[in-house]
Amino acid sequence: MSTSSDTTPPQAWQPDREAALAHLNQFLPRAGAYYKRHRNTDPGPEERDAVSQLSPWLRHRLLTEPEVVAATLERHAFGTAEKFLQEVCWRSYWKGYLERRPELWSRYRDSVRSELEAIRADDARQDRYQSATGGQTGIACFDAWVEELVTTGYLHNHARMWFASIWVFTLGLPWALGADFFLRHLLDGDPASNTLSWRWVAGLQTPGKTYLAKPDNIRRHTNDRFTPAPDELATTAPAVGDPDLPPLQELPPADSTPREAAILLTEDDLTGLDSLECLPAGTGLGVLEAAGTRSPLPTGEKARDFATEACRQALAEAERRTGRSGQLLHTVDPVASILQWARASGMATVVVPWAPQGPAADYLAAAIPALAEAGIDVYRVRRDWDSHVWPHATRGFFAFWKPVSRGLRAGELPLVSPW
Ligand SMILES: Cc1cc2nc3c(=O)[nH]c(=O)nc-3n(C[C@H](O)[C@H](O)[C@H](O)COP(=O)(O)OP(=O)(O)OC[C@H]3O[C@@H](n4cnc5c(N)ncnc54)[C@H](O)[C@@H]3O)c2cc1C
Incomplete structure (x- = not known):
């Protein structure tokens, strides 16, 4: 499907809109069936053409979700590109979710501070934390992801899931410090997507659900680049606590643009x-x-x-x-x-x-x-897109996706062509 000449980044994410648009344009042909089929496999930085790698630009809104959705729908039928559209809308979903439960952000900030203090007072934990963040755990895949994260500022989504799972369940480290490590190093480091994804892996987001990284899954979806031994990774993933979700708040009202400001x-x-x-x-x-x-x-x-x-x-x-x-x-x-x-x-x-x-x-x-x-x-x-979709971020993603996808199919959501 692709040739090496059309798989630019990963080394050079230029922090401007022109680069974002050029990369979007280059990726769009792959946003349909190719994305759906291959997006879960991480063949390594040089071969990674099945995912868009648009997140650094999207995070800072040098490119917006309604623009990527519009450009995708200009190129593909809704059904062909639904998987990609869904993933783009995960960003909107997490943002809306955190806007409606802002206490999760302040709690996370407090946990980072208190866990850093706790770790400073405990030599054994400090050593485990240092070896994890220094990529010296001896778990080859994990250490390689640390290196990739620190040197490039990006990790594939599946690698982020495996990484977070190993951090929490194999290394027994506090989830908030793993989220902090990501937030500090990712070019797309995002308060909503990052905090809530880490909570999801640790079992704090969906009652009874955690994410366990399995050796065979890692082997298969890294094209055999990594082959963890069966006893190298945790075999169970008990939730680290109860979700204890704060109550849902109404979205704060937005203002209209003043005439002078x-x-x-x-x-x-x-x-x-x-x-x-x-x-x-x-x-x-x-x-x-x-x-x-x-x-x-x-x-x-x-x-x-x-x-x-x-x-x-x-x-x-x-x-x-x-x-x-x-x-x-x-x-x-x-x-x-x-x-x-x-x-x-x-x-x-x-x-x-x-x-x-x-x-x-x-x-x-x-x-x-x-x-x-x-x-x-x-x-x-507030942008029209956010005002339309954030109110639906009340429960799980699919409760959000139902009205949002209906709105997209009916042409009722405020999309903006980026071209
Ligand atoms: C533990 C963990 C931490 C994460 N931290 C961040 C973070 O700090 N910042 C961040 O932007 N994303 C985060 N993600 C979500 C996701 O991994 C990245 O957005 C995605 O990997 C970016 O790569 P891409 O642009 O090639 O994605 P693609 O697969 O090409 O998807 C296209 C776009 O859809 C959005 N998207 C895709 N998957 C997700 C998802 N699971 N959640 C939210 N949006 C998604 C992104 O904007 C992405 O650019 C995290 C996921 C996990 C499991």
């Missing part, structure tokens, strides 16, 4: 200007960059460089489109820098394309009272 983009939606109904008049343009604060531990070099450069380039593009001069807001003291930037704009209103649960949203939430005190209102504008 300073514009603040975040790393969560770098093409967020497109979500505004029109460009507001006024001055002040900023991009809030939060990649350095994904964890109490340092963010990996690949992930940090990708996010920082993506923010820089998005700022340059937004300057070009708005004619404003802009500023990259760093997060050493984010509340102070947001406040200072907003004051300097001289505007009484700041408009922000919606930042879903995550570090940038945390900083905004902390800055809003200070901005209000300075007489500055914050308007949060």
Whole structure:
């Protein structure tokens, strides 16, 4: 189906929209039957043409889910590409799910802090943690995935599942620290997809369900690159706790675009200007960059460089489109820098394309009272796609997919052609 010339990344994810569109275009022919048939196999970085590897761009919204869905449906019948469409919508589902249960994000952040403290006080656990994160466990597949994650910033979905399962059930390490390790190193490190996928593997997401990595499955779906011995991996996967899901909340209301405002983009939606109904008049343009604060531990070099450069380039593009001069807001003291930037704009209103649960949203939430005190209102504008699909993220994925796929088939969802 493919030749080596049409299987670009994995080494070079360029952090801009042009690269995202070029790669989408290149992948689209494979988004139908080929994806469905081969997507679960990870033949290794050089051969990995059955999955799109679009996630680094999607995570920062240099490309959006409704654009990928629209482009796929321009090329394939719904039924042919349903598997790929479903996977793209898993991202929307997890985002909506976390928006509606935000406590899961704050609990995760607290667990990372407390587990890091606990590990510092326990030499044996500290050693296991260090050998896992250093790729020195002696489990060949796991150690290779650590190396791949740290050096490229990407892992295939199936490898992420096996990795998380081995971390939790074979190595007996806390799931939150595994999620933290991923979040720090993945170019697509995403508060919703990452936290909730790790919870799912550990049995905290769906009552009675965990994910057990099995040697034969790994062998088969890595094309024999890895052959763990039968006794090398845990043979049972007891849930690490009860799901204990916090109650479902209504989606917070979104604002409409103000006529006049300073514009603040975040790393969560770098093409967020497109979500505004029109460009507001006024001055002040900023991009809030939060990649350095994904964890109490340092963010990996690949992930940090990708996010920082993506923010820089998005700022340059937004300057070009708005004619404003802009500023990259760093997060050493984010509340102070947001406040200072907003004051300097001289505007009484700041408009922000919606930042879903995550570090940038945390900083905004902390800055809003200070901005209000300075007489500055914050308007949060949500994309139509998110407003349509997030309300369905109440239970399992298939309860979400039913109305969403019905809406897609009927042409009722707000898709946007990327071309
Ligand atoms: C333990 C674990 C942690 C994960 N952490 C992250 C993370 O931090 N950030 C992240 O973006 N994804 C995460 N995922 C989901 C998924 O593994 C990646 O989105 C996917 O592997 C990205 O590769 P791709 O673009 O080639 O995917 P493709 O298979 O080509 O899928 C196309 C797009 O659909 C979306 N998608 C596919 N599978 C999933 C999924 N299971 N959940 C959510 N969206 C999906 C992604 O946007 C992806 O780019 C995690 C999965 C697991 C099991």
